Amino acid sequence: MTAANLGDGVSAADLGELAADIAREAGDLARRRRAEGVALAATKSTLADIVTDADREVEQLIRERLHRERPDDGFFGEESGAARGSSGLTWVVDPIDGTVNYAYGIATYSVSIAVVEGEPDPLSWQGVAAAVCAPALGELFTAARGEGAWLDGIRLSVTEGNPAGALLGTGFGYDPATHEGDLALVRRVMRMARDLRRMGSAAIDLSYVAAGRLDGFFERGLNPWDFAAGALIVEEAGGAVSRFDVDAPRPLLIAGGRRVHDRLRAIVEGDGSA
Known part of the structure; x- marks a missing residue:
C-alpha cells in the first residue's frame, strides 16, 4: 500500500513526520517540567499543581505548533477540548498520558499525538498518522497510514501469542x-x-x-x-x-x-x- 495522499496534497507520511517532530519537542518539555517540578513542589506548590500545569503547557505547545504548520486542521485535546477545522483533518492529543506515573516519577508516561480524517469521533474517523513519545524511556513510536509502524527506524510487527499464553x-x-x-x-x-x-x-x-x-x-x-x-x-x-x-x-x-x-x-x- 502506498502512502495516503490527502485532499490538500499532503501525504500521511508528511503528517507522520510532523507528528513525530512535535511529539519529540513536547516530550522534552514534559520531561524537563517533571524534573523542575519536583524541586518546586517541595518549596512553593503541590505536585498535583505541577502535573496540571505541565499538562496544560505541553498541550499548548502542541496546539501552537499545529496552528503554525496546519492552521486549517481541527484540534481535539484532553485539556482544551475540540475545535473544528476546515481541512477534514483533526489532531487528537493527550499531552501527558499516564499523569499518575508522571506525578510519582515513574517513567511510563507519554505524549500521544494522532491526526485523523473525519469527525472528531472514533466511531467515524480514520487514522492518518500517529506518534507516541515516551521521553523518560527515550523512545518514539510512529505510524502513517499505509507506511507501517516504526520505533527509531525499526519496523514493528505484532505477535500472535505463544503456546504458554x-x-x-x-x-x-x-x-x-x-x-x-x-x-x-x-x-x-x-x-x-x-x-x-x-x-x-x-x-x-x-x-x-x-x-x-x-x-x-x-x-x-x-x-x-x-x-x-x-x-x-x-x-x-x-x-x-x-x-x-x-x-x-x-x-x-x-x-x-x-x-x-x-x-x-x-x-x-x-x-x-x-
Missing part, C-alpha cells in the same frame, strides 16, 4: 465503583493469559503491542485521546483494534495480533470456548 496489558479506572467490574473482566481474560502487565499509559501499552512487547491489550473507559495514536500504531504493525459497548459510560477497547485479538473478543462476547 498471551502476555496482556490492561488498566483500571480511578473510580472505586468500577474496580469490581474491571477485576471480573481480568478474571475472565486470564484463561488465555500467560501474565498481565499494568503500565499506566494506554498509549504506551498499545505501542508495546505494536512492538511485540505485549501480545494484547484491553481496558475499559479510555477516552479518544488515550488511544487515537496507539490504535493506528497497532493497526500499521499488522494488528487489530476493536471497541465494544460504545454507548456505555465505559466502552471496552481490545487490541492485539489478530489471533490474540480474536480470542480476547470471544471472551468479551461470552464465548467460553476461547
Whole structure:
C-alpha cells in the first residue's frame, strides 16, 4: 500500500513526520517540567499543581505548533477540548498520558499525538498518522497510514501469542465503583493469559503491542485521546483494534495480533470456548 495522499496534497507520511517532530519537542518539555517540578513542589506548590500545569503547557505547545504548520486542521485535546477545522483533518492529543506515573516519577508516561480524517469521533474517523513519545524511556513510536509502524527506524510487527499464553496489558479506572467490574473482566481474560502487565499509559501499552512487547491489550473507559495514536500504531504493525459497548459510560477497547485479538473478543462476547 502506498502512502495516503490527502485532499490538500499532503501525504500521511508528511503528517507522520510532523507528528513525530512535535511529539519529540513536547516530550522534552514534559520531561524537563517533571524534573523542575519536583524541586518546586517541595518549596512553593503541590505536585498535583505541577502535573496540571505541565499538562496544560505541553498541550499548548502542541496546539501552537499545529496552528503554525496546519492552521486549517481541527484540534481535539484532553485539556482544551475540540475545535473544528476546515481541512477534514483533526489532531487528537493527550499531552501527558499516564499523569499518575508522571506525578510519582515513574517513567511510563507519554505524549500521544494522532491526526485523523473525519469527525472528531472514533466511531467515524480514520487514522492518518500517529506518534507516541515516551521521553523518560527515550523512545518514539510512529505510524502513517499505509507506511507501517516504526520505533527509531525499526519496523514493528505484532505477535500472535505463544503456546504458554498471551502476555496482556490492561488498566483500571480511578473510580472505586468500577474496580469490581474491571477485576471480573481480568478474571475472565486470564484463561488465555500467560501474565498481565499494568503500565499506566494506554498509549504506551498499545505501542508495546505494536512492538511485540505485549501480545494484547484491553481496558475499559479510555477516552479518544488515550488511544487515537496507539490504535493506528497497532493497526500499521499488522494488528487489530476493536471497541465494544460504545454507548456505555465505559466502552471496552481490545487490541492485539489478530489471533490474540480474536480470542480476547470471544471472551468479551461470552464465548467460553476461547
